[in-house]
Amino acid sequence: MLEVTDLVVRYGRATALDGVSLELAPGEMVALVGPNGAGKSTLVDTLSGIVAPAAGRVVLRGRLAQVPEGRQLFAELSVADNLALGAWRSGRGRAGRDPARVFEVLPDLRPLAGRLAGTLSGGEQQMVAVGRALMADPDILAVDELSLGLAPRVVADLARHLRELNAERDTTVLLIEQNARLAFDLCRRAYVLESGRITASGPCVQLAESPQVARAYFGGTTEGAGDPVPGGARDP
Amino acid sequence: MSAFLTYLITGLALGCSFALVASGFVAIHRVTGVVNFAQGTFAVVAGLMAGSLLGRGLPHGLAEILAILLAGAVGLVVGVIAIGKRGTPPLASLVITLGLGILAYAVEIIIWGDQPISFQMVPGSVDIAGAPILRQYLVVIAVALVTFAGLGLFFGRSYLGKALTACASNPYAARLAGINVMRMGLLAFALGGLLGGLAGVLVTPLQPVAFDSDVALATNGFAAAIFGGLNRPGLALVGGLVLGVAEAFVAGYLSGSYQTEVALALMLAIMIWRASRRVSVAEEPA
Amino acid sequence: MNAPRMVGFVLGGLVAVAALLAPLVLSGSQLTIYVLLGTAAMVTVGVSLLMGYAGQVSLGQAAFYAIGGYTAGLMGVHGLPTVAGLVCAPLVAGLLAALVGIPIMRLRGHYLAFATLAFQLILLSVVGQLEVLGGDIGLQGIPRLGIGSAQLSNTQSYAWLTWAATALVLLIARNVITSRAGRGLRALATSEIAAESSGVPVARYKLAVFALSAAFAGLAGGIYAFFLGYIAPGSFPVLLSFEFVVMAVVGGLGTIWGPVVGAAVITVLVQVLNSLGTEPGMPPYASSVFSYAVYALLLVLTLLFLPRGLLPTATEWVRRALRGREPPAAGDRPAAAVPTGDASGSPAR
Numbered sequence: 001m002l003e004v005t006d007l008v009v010r011y012g013r014a015t016a017l018d019g020v021s022l023e024l025a026p027g028e029m030v031a032l033v034g035p036n037g038a039g040k041s042t043l044v045d046t047l048s049g050i051v052a053p054a055a056g057r058v059v060l061r062g063r064l065a066q067v068p069e070g071r072q073l074f075a076e077l078s079v080a081d082n083l084a085l086g087a088w089r090s091g092r093g094r095a096g097r098d099p100a101r102v103f104e105v106l107p108d109l110r111p112l113a114g115r116l117a118g119t120l121s122g123g124e125q126q127m128v129a130v131g132r133a134l135m136a137d138p139d140i141l142a143v144d145e146l147s148l149g150l151a152p153r154v155v156a157d158l159a160r161h162l163r164e165l166n167a168e169r170d171t172t173v174l175l176i177e178q179n180a181r182l183a184f185d186l187c188r189r190a191y192v193l194e195s196g197r198i199t200a201s202g203p204c205v206q207l208a209e210s211p212q213v214a215r216a217y218f219g220g221t222t223e224g225a226g227d228p229v230p231g232g233a234r235d236p
Numbered sequence: 237m238s239a240f241l242t243y244l245i246t247g248l249a250l251g252c253s254f255a256l257v258a259s260g261f262v263a264i265h266r267v268t269g270v271v272n273f274a275q276g277t278f279a280v281v282a283g284l285m286a287g288s289l290l291g292r293g294l295p296h297g298l299a300e301i302l303a304i305l306l307a308g309a310v311g312l313v314v315g316v317i318a319i320g321k322r323g324t325p326p327l328a329s330l331v332i333t334l335g336l337g338i339l340a341y342a343v344e345i346i347i348w349g350d351q352p353i354s355f356q357m358v359p360g361s362v363d364i365a366g367a368p369i370l371r372q373y374l375v376v377i378a379v380a381l382v383t384f385a386g387l388g389l390f391f392g393r394s395y396l397g398k399a400l401t402a403c404a405s406n407p408y409a410a411r412l413a414g415i416n417v418m419r420m421g422l423l424a425f426a427l428g429g430l431l432g433g434l435a436g437v438l439v440t441p442l443q444p445v446a447f448d449s450d451v452a453l454a455t456n457g458f459a460a461a462i463f464g465g466l467n468r469p470g471l472a473l474v475g476g477l478v479l480g481v482a483e484a485f486v487a488g489y490l491s492g493s494y495q496t497e498v499a500l501a502l503m504l505a506i507m508i509w510r511a512s513r514r515v516s517v518a519e520e521p522a
Numbered sequence: 523m524n525a526p527r528m529v530g531f532v533l534g535g536l537v538a539v540a541a542l543l544a545p546l547v548l549s550g551s552q553l554t555i556y557v558l559l560g561t562a563a564m565v566t567v568g569v570s571l572l573m574g575y576a577g578q579v580s581l582g583q584a585a586f587y588a589i590g591g592y593t594a595g596l597m598g599v600h601g602l603p604t605v606a607g608l609v610c611a612p613l614v615a616g617l618l619a620a621l622v623g624i625p626i627m628r629l630r631g632h633y634l635a636f637a638t639l640a641f642q643l644i645l646l647s648v649v650g651q652l653e654v655l656g657g658d659i660g661l662q663g664i665p666r667l668g669i670g671s672a673q674l675s676n677t678q679s680y681a682w683l684t685w686a687a688t689a690l691v692l693l694i695a696r697n698v699i700t701s702r703a704g705r706g707l708r709a710l711a712t713s714e715i716a717a718e719s720s721g722v723p724v725a726r727y728k729l730a731v732f733a734l735s736a737a738f739a740g741l742a743g744g745i746y747a748f749f750l751g752y753i754a755p756g757s758f759p760v761l762l763s764f765e766f767v768v769m770a771v772v773g774g775l776g777t778i779w780g781p782v783v784g785a786a787v788i789t790v791l792v793q794v795l796n797s798l799g800t801e802p803g804m805p806p807y808a809s810s811v812f813s814y815a816v817y818a819l820l821l822v823l824t825l826l827f828l829p830r831g832l833l834p835t836a837t838e839w840v841r842r843a844l845r846g847r848e849p850p851a852a853g854d855r856p857a858a859a860v861p862t863g864d865a866s867g868s869p870a871r
């Protein structure tokens with residue numbers, strides 16, 4: 001479904017990704033964890049085609065849509081318009097822009113359709129961002145920092161939707177998280193990205209037991225103390 | 237009473253012409269975030285071009301349309317230079333459009349000379365409730381209303397209009413959605429050129445236009461556009477009307493020489509009032 | 523002091539000495555150009571400080587040039603000591619800028635640019651209607667600068683006066699830039715929030731730079747008024763304000779010598795083209811076409827291809843040449859010519 005080989009991405013002189021390889025099989029739900037500045041967002045931006053790689057290969061079978069970090073809604077447009085614009089690339093005309101199919105998956109969006117996106121709460125915005133990405137009818141959904149700044153209940157709700165999507169619609173999901181516990185709960189397999197390199201990968205159960213990963217991601221180094229995410233920081 | 241009506245209608249027409257210039261500012265700023273200081277140039281180019289085409293015997297209608305299309309093309313060229321190079325910050329783009337406005341002086345003088353020109357479109361006047369009103373004013377009002385209705389529908393209802401709006405609202409997200417932000421920006425500049433050109437051909441019969449008329453045109457247009465924060469066509473129309481009526485009354489009842497100060501002072505007051513209402517942090521790009 | 527800085531220091535000294543000696547050999551009309559170049563450089567230093575250090579674009583700097591000119595001219599015409607006029611010119615300009623700046627400096631980016639432009643347009647049209655200021659005809663018969671009966675009568679002495687004033691302006695600018703406040707200002711140009719949160723009193727600094735830049739323009743305006751003996755609203759068109767911005771951007775923003783380089787390059791180029799344009803056989807409009815084209819092309823090309831301006835780019839070349847092929851350290855990269863601040867507040871990615 002997705003195959004990344006020896007990917008190198010540079011911003012000017014700085015190297016953000018340094019020989020990253022990873023692979024996603026159809027229908028998989030895979031986590032990508034790593035600290036701030038590791039290059040996670042750079043990786044998804046490269047997959048989305050808006051950052052050009054300096055070297056390496058990306059093979060993508062199907063359409064990828066991204067739920068960007070920080071939601072990035074069109075604040076001055078309505079929720080309905082935000083959703084409609086998610087279908088811009090598909091070029092399927094008026095029918096393609098109809099958000100009804102997204103309302104089926106995310107029914108909570110329906111009553112918000114007429115609101116301005118900028119006036120929504122963080123959780124609602126994240127839901128719109130997911131909905132907008134779904135409007136592109138993606139085969140792969142890349143979600144960048146799902147839990148960022150959201151209350152635990154809201155995160156749990158969003159996580160449930162992602163799991164449903166993956167299970168019922170067979171959408172492949174790449175979940176990027178700093179909250180490794182949440183990611184490992186949701187996914188079976190994970191990659192650990194640090195300073196632009198994959199430093200560990202494998203089944204989540206295994207990774208969670210590796211002392212190195214445990215120390216880094218379950219030992220309280222999560223960015224932003226008091227992160228209100230379930231199972232976030234916990235003292236060792 | 238009839239003087240009052242004359243001033244009012246004159247002011248409304250004047251305001252409509254400001255609003256037409258303003259609409260170009262809005263079209264470009266709403267999509268690219270750039271304040272286009274060459275906006276007055278589009279109007280000047282179209283006015284001069286229409287004048288010389290009519291002088292060569294082209295019929296009305298055709299001459300004006302060709303002139304407006306030329307302004308659209310000029311808008312596109314300005315856009316290519318101002319935003320065509322990736323990574324040009326908006327403020328640099330602003331200064332570039334300023335430079336292009338000056339460059340246009342050189343070109344315009346070579347082509348059309350440095351004397352103001354004018355032409356007639358719909359001569360004569362009609363009586364409205366006893367007040368004589370130039371027909372040209374009525375044309376300006378009618379065209380402005382139609383244009384703004386069209387713009388409102390375009391930006392507010394059409395899919396393309398929403399995609400254009402999305403570009404300035406969040407360029408990153410727009411690119412993620414597959415919108416070609418650069419192409420949309422150029423489209424906006426071309427649209428801004430057409431709107432500026434439309435303003436130019438309508439205004440030239442009322443006040444002769446020379447190569448350096450752009451500052452006055454742009455200042456009034458910007459003053460109107462700022463009313464809607466440079467993003468809302470409807471408010472720009474309101475802004476233009478308020479400004480035009482204010483100027484006409486000042487000119488009529490006080491003195492014609494205070495006209496510009498009133499408009500500019502009004503604009504400054506609005507800008508400062510808006511700035512003081514907003515939390516400064518909200519304006520800063522993250 | 524490292525080698526490149528030493529080179530810069532020596533070069534600056536040489537330029538200063540050469541400029542000091544130049545009036546001895548220049549002809550009458552060349553001296554006039556010298557004076558105009560110097561006054562333009564003084565104004566441009568202020569514009570450059572404002573744009574490069576406070577991140578603000580002023581499109582109305584000629585307004586303060588005019589205020590300085592009218593202050594000096596009015597005092598001179600009414601028989602007050604001309605030296606007092608020259609001292610008051612920058613003071614009045616700076617003071618007025620501080621007053622106007624209190625509301626105006628709250629605006630950002632595009633809005634501030636337009637507000638300064640509007641301020642100048644209003645000022646010009648008010649001046650044009652005030653009888654005391656000579657209306658549209660302007661102030662005539664401004665006396666020559668002097669103390670008691672000793673007058674600066676020849677062009678040469680105005681050239682030296684200009685030299686001294688420019689040197690003063692450059693010294694002040696240098697002190698501002700290298701001071702603690704200067705570093706705070708630098709932070710301001712890149713991000714106001716960051717500057718604010720690190721304890722820089724943003725609003726006060728912005729206002730101070732605005733007033734200082736206006737004072738520079740006022741000083742230049744005062745010299746201009748005494749030098750020509752005649753000023754009118756038409757002497758300070760909006761285009762003049764644009765020209766100062768062009769000079770600042772072309773020379774390199776936020777540098778001390780950049781504005782001087784910008785003013786020199788553009789003034790000389792415009793003069794050369796001007797004499798070319800007035801040659802027999804040229805159409806009557808040639809010289810104005812040339813000067814518009816020079817301003818425009820230099821501005822646009824610099825912004826697109828040398829966004830840091832002539833001087834910083836040249837310095838970088840020299841530095842590279844001196845250091846061999848060793849790449850410059852990431853830290854000593856000067857900021858882009860035009861601050862990236864954006865009034866519309868579009869959420870940057």
Ligand SMILES: Nc1ncnc2c1ncn2[C@@H]1O[C@H](COP(=O)(O)OP(=O)(O)O)[C@@H](O)[C@H]1O
Pocket residue numbers: 011014015016034035036037038039040041042043
């Ligand atoms: N647009 C950019 N320009 C320059 N450097 C960038 C840009 N975006 C990200 N970087 C740098 O690339 C590195 C990786 O950033 P990012 O992909 O955002 O990390 P993450 O998402 O893992 O927090 C960081 O060092 C960051 O500073």
Ligand SMILES: [Mg+2]
Pocket residue numbers: 037040041042069144145
């Ligand atoms: Mg990230």
